[in-house]
Amino acid sequence: MRHPAGNRLAGLATVLFAVAAAWTPARGDAVSSDGRIHVTYWDKWISGYEGNAIESTVAAFNGSQDRIVVDYFVTSQIDRKTIIATAGGVPPDVAGLWAQNVSTFADAEALTPLDGFIRDDGMSNGEWLARYYPIFAAICQHSGHVYAGISTPACMALYWNKTLFREAGLDPDRPPRTLAEFNEDCRRLTKRDPRSGRLVQVGFLPQEPGWWPWAFCDWFGGSLFDGHSVTFATDPRNVDAMRWVRSFTTENGLDDVKTFSSYFGQFASPTAPFFTGKIAMVFQGVWYDGYIAQYKPGLDYGVGPWPEAVPGVGDFATAEADILTIPRGARNPRAAWEFIKYVNSSNPRARTRAELQGAELLDFLQEKLSPLRVWSPYFEQHHPNPNIGMFRRLAASPHIVCIPDMGIWWEYYRETISTLDKVRLLEATPEDALRYSQTRLDQSWARYLLSLRRHGQTLDPTQIAMP
């Protein structure tokens, strides 16, 4: 090329291109210049109780030894991002996922099993899991292997508005103990505006908050999965549960409920329906005390167990958790395990705030319960959550449930939401709605198992035996 202007332009473009193409962000070396192993830890919490708690726990771990430094990175949509990063060959060392991701990610071969690390530390899987309450031990395992540790455990209980109870003539310190009492209390707590006839207050609505539509099935004694096949529509007690869900719409009127619920504020704001007295009772998690303190201090409320829906099944509750996993292909799996181990252990003899460690430190700062069976004296006696005793009782209850261990859970969950919506909006009868989802899920499950077989994988549904 003989012309300077053209040359220069082309030259500049080439240089820019080369520079930009060569600039790849550093992927994080194993041992960095300060001689310590840097563990990348992705989780979702930015701020609030959980965020502060995670930061403090990470800082405590980093300060407790000088071999490993955990770098915490906030990541939204963490399940999708973890899969993408793992597929792209650049996963984090520790990924903070949700309980419902365990089976799917494990079957997709996205996780590193923790069995090897547990064994190297001189324990069997059962011995390691024995530290947890059984429900949390169940969450951590899949197909005979341990895949996760717990970061933020939660149980769900009944919250009721004592002021509204009083106004309705009910004993504010005595929540409904059975389903029949619950239904009756709901009727007493439903109020309408005398002039317009519109709803101004209801006792309960199943779609508020609507995050655990599957819980009602379990509560009624039904089941979602019997270990072999989907039982969403085949278990008659699930039908009872959906009929009960529908009763709230049929008793109050579809349009009335629609109008009424269109005025609900966001759950984490002062205009949430439970805070503004629009709903008298709600099933919420252990974190709810913190939200009430933040958005509606002075609210007179109580916390209690779920009413008995099935005679003899007392202390029913649902549990879920945020978990810590090691994605497949992580650069520093052993160091990652050290961190996970720290977060899933505690100092059982702590008598002061400064002596709290690991799980108890993390859960103390979040005002949540600890997933470990043994609680230190300080944690037990000085816990900031006034209702923590109730949640501990529920966590230890033999009747607490969590989501089924199924790789297609994400789809199943979407189906439960859709079924609940259809039933409460009177778009389908409970039987039809359940059957529709059942058909889809049967096909999905069959296809899923076929796919696993094709890739040479098998599922072992038995739980790990604990001493």
Added chain:
Amino acid sequence: MNRIEWRRFRAGIAFTGLWIVGLGAFTAWPVVASLYYSFCDYSILKSPVWSGLENYRELIHDDLFWKSLRNTLFYAGLSVPLGTVVALSLALLLNCEVRGRSLFRLFFYLPSIVPMVASAMLWLWIFNGQYGLLNWVLAPILAPFGLHPPAWLADPLWAKPALVIMSLWGVGNAMVIYLAGLQDVPRELYEAAAIDGATGWRRFWHVTLPLLAPVIYFNIIMALISSLQIFTQAYIMSEAANGNGTVSDGNPARSTLFYTIYLFTVAFYDLRMGYASAMAYVLFVITVALTWLATRIARRRMLNLD
């Protein structure tokens, strides 16, 4: 090829070489690979395993596939005609010799260049059942009739119409095109028609519209293709609608479950890349078929005019 042809060929390839590489790497290979994956059981972290027609067979029986297709066609069927009518009407208005035309044009065009993410957030807020702008305007209008405005994005019946309304806000692009086309119409034709006694409406129908026809058809095709691929606004709005922040299932009640959203969910949440590829291919075929159909109609219509 003789020497001259060979030299010419070499020059041609030299200039289009970049595109050939790009075509190969970023279009041809993915299209072929997509076809291959659509016949496989492919979860992104495990290698693909051939499964034949299984994905396609399942697609035919998948109720959500048909539902998402229906939702998408409903949306396209509303937003494309309405958008065309609105854009054309605005262009006609602007085409009258009005003062401040460029100011009006600015008002109408600006919304169409707003980033879709920001636009979706804004309209999410406007459609809020309780605090939103739209219901604030509608409530006093409907109150005398004893009605109240719908909850828009929280109501399965009104979620799609809400998205259609939002799409109308962005017709500025099409409007500018129509305006340019209108200004290409020679004035003599209008005057000749006026001499023949044609009034405003007939002038429009028999002079303006036929001349504008190619432009309208081209834009309808482009609008159709892009509305079939609606993703961003539905993704953002349904995520927010559920409140959970993690489920993007076309809430409420899967009324805004559009084709691309279902595809994305199947690919990146259910980790079924093979099935997602089959869905993508079906979309490709539908797009080509609709384009071909629209072109046939356009050509026939335009031939008739001559």
Added chain:
Amino acid sequence: MRVHSKFGRFVVYLLLAVCSLAFVMPFIWLLSTSLKPIDQVMSLPMTFFPRVYAADLDGRHREVSLDFAVGQAGAVAVVTAGPEAGRRVFLSDQQLASRSSDVRVLHRVEPGWWHITAHVDATRVVRPGSGVNSDVVEGARWDIVPRSAVESRIRFRWRNYTEALATIGGDPGEPGSTAAMNHVSFWVFLGNSFTVCVLGVIGTVFSNSIVAYGFARLRWRGRDVLFAVTLATMMVPFPALMVPLYGVFRALHMVGTLQPLWLPTFFGSAFNIFLMRQFFLTIPEELSEAARIDGCSEWRIFLRIILPLSKPVLAVAALFHFLYAWNDFLGPLLYLSRKRTFTLSLALQSYQSQTGGVQWHYLMAASTVTILPIIVLFLFTQRFFVQGIATTGTKG
């Protein structure tokens, strides 16, 4: 087209005015919400203008926030004994009855009175997702007074913009804390968007002009077939490419970086090739012929003759691509995982989905900032935009 009757002209102007209002109203709403404090964003009845409230609180006339109306009768009291001594609480009448021993009543409260909190001049940005009005700091003074005791006037909360931009990348936190390390500055997002856009524009102009020259100004075997294939690719929907394209970038180790967003532009795009080819075809062939006779190589003809004449179409292509890249959401959603690499559109969306109540005022402020550069760009290049659209749309 001239509308002759006065009535006709009036109708036209009326319609234009109504439509303009409808189109501009969302922008006004955007601005209005972006200048309000959060409690007024979600207040009923709705107002367009943000207000600032003042009332007598603890003996002084202060600026306050109007929080919520209390539904029950009761009293504001101070706890006199126990671990909470000195704390001011609100007790309903029933609660008061059971606790009369360890509290001292300050004043009674009627139903319908409003909870107000004193504004503290917050120099520290409050954590997003905590749901706390950033004007309210823990431990701030509060009281419950009748609505009539609170006065208001209009004031725009410009602070929303700085606070929104400061928190769009997460909580800035105390210096040295993990939050601070996680925090990504707004300028990083802006920089990422600019990087992708500018590199994309360079690539677009560079590659498409070269390729279009090959299609428009040269005759060679297979040219028309290749061009037909090029046109056909315009019909391939992105989802059909999405999954394998991801695999391509994974093989190139580009996943998680910005490269998948701008690198393909250096290899041409069907639409721009078509656009530029149409333009190149309008340049008289004699110019090229004359140069060829003089012995110029094709490259020199391209560089010295065709390119200088093509400034309009290059400008249009550059503008369109800048706009497209600035607004792109699906691309970043697919390829980017680390927050530090996010573009502005993705940062805006993840800002929305942060846990804890949606902070509409910050969201609208951040959205305005995302929209602003495009509007500025448009105002300066209106001519090109309109011309470009007209050309592609009418001659397409």
